[in-house]
Amino acid sequence: MSQKVQEATPDLWMYHMKRGNFDEAWKKSDQDLKSRAGQPCWHWPRHFQYIWDGTPLAGKRVLVRCYHGLGDTIQFIRYMPLVKEIAKEVIVWAQAPLIPLLKTVTGIDQLLPLHDGTPEADYDVDVEIMELPHIFRTTLATIPSRIPYLHTEPLPLPSENGLPKVGLVWKAGDWDERRSLPFSFLKPLAGLKNIQFYILQADAPANGWDGTLGVYLGNFSLEDYARVIRGLDLVITVDSMPAHLAGTLGVPVWTLLHAEADWRWMENREDSPWYPTMQLFRQTQPGDCAGVIQRIKEELRKFSK
Numbered sequence: 001m002s003q004k005v006q007e008a009t010p011d012l013w014m015y016h017m018k019r020g021n022f023d024e025a026w027k028k029s030d031q032d033l034k035s036r037a038g039q040p041c042w043h044w045p046r047h048f049q050y051i052w053d054g055t056p057l058a059g060k061r062v063l064v065r066c067y068h069g070l071g072d073t074i075q076f077i078r079y080m081p082l083v084k085e086i087a088k089e090v091i092v093w094a095q096a097p098l099i100p101l102l103k104t105v106t107g108i109d110q111l112l113p114l115h116d117g118t119p120e121a122d123y124d125v126d127v128e129i130m131e132l133p134h135i136f137r138t139t140l141a142t143i144p145s146r147i148p149y150l151h152t153e154p155l156p157l158p159s160e161n162g163l164p165k166v167g168l169v170w171k172a173g174d175w176d177e178r179r180s181l182p183f184s185f186l187k188p189l190a191g192l193k194n195i196q197f198y199i200l201q202a203d204a205p206a207n208g209w210d211g212t213l214g215v216y217l218g219n220f221s222l223e224d225y226a227r228v229i230r231g232l233d234l235v236i237t238v239d240s241m242p243a244h245l246a247g248t249l250g251v252p253v254w255t256l257l258h259a260e261a262d263w264r265w266m267e268n269r270e271d272s273p274w275y276p277t278m279q280l281f282r283q284t285q286p287g288d289c290a291g292v293i294q295r296i297k298e299e300l301r302k303f304s305k
Helices: 003-008 012-018 022-035 070-086 096-102 129-135 183-191 222-230 241-249 289-303
Strands: 061-065 089-094 110-113 125-128 165-169 196-199 234-238 253-257 275-282
Touching (some): 022 129, 061 070, 061 129, 070 089, 070 241, 089 096, 096 110, 096 222, 125 129, 165 241, 222 241, 234 241, 241 275, 253 289, 275 289
Parallel strands (some): 061 089, 061 125, 089 110, 165 196, 165 234, 234 253, 253 275
16 A cells, blocks of 8 residues: 555555455554553443454453444354354354344354443453454454354244235434434335335334334344344345344345445445345435435335346
8 A cells, every 4th residue: 555545545444444354454453552552441331442452362261242233243253153152152142132143153052131330250361352354363364154153943924915025124223423314314115015025123003114114113123133034035224233233134225325334344245244145225325315225115026026
């Protein structure tokens, strides 16, 4: 990379990850690991905290802390078999709603519900779950992509005349509003008569659903939500937890991305090496929700034939 590019790019890690140059990103992570040695971060919000201090995991009791979102835990829990191959014991401290699903993941010896205190476990080394790609020096070729790695039985859903069953999610978490779109942008999909839509959006009426499109199934536990997704033919969702859950379960999923999408979706790709059943639909310019939905509508016409 030229000196000019380096000067114009304040976050080299992000620069390389978005381009799929993971090896270069890990070099930056190695530098960060050295520079922060001995510097405490426990006073920061958990999702900003770094945990791993460079201690090897081999032969150790490893505590995996899940300090980010549900979708992050779902995406990176795939590393547990790799950790188990080298560790003496694997302890996962994860969000309580995920525990029933995480019980189906290979390589976990102990599952503990995450809370605001300290983990009730003895361990030798701890890591934050999103640090594992760095620890294993993951590249595009070595992403653990065997799907599914969460398992559940599908919940049978009614569908008139055997029409394809498609789930819809339009609102992500409040911390990045660019990931969401108003329900009104989905209304053009109501003109597709050969599809049975199901509303997977949590608290759908409070989030704009007006009853003009799809069947609302209500709110579920995360375990039952996974069963609903397994019963669908396709999930269409913004960049949020349901995208990761559908991808992890091996259900076809179309993920709607804003123009400056997160690093994990990289740039200039319509697929994801993290999820073989996922297709990406990106805004061509910031705020172009209508254009994304128009492309979705065209693809759904093909899907329903």
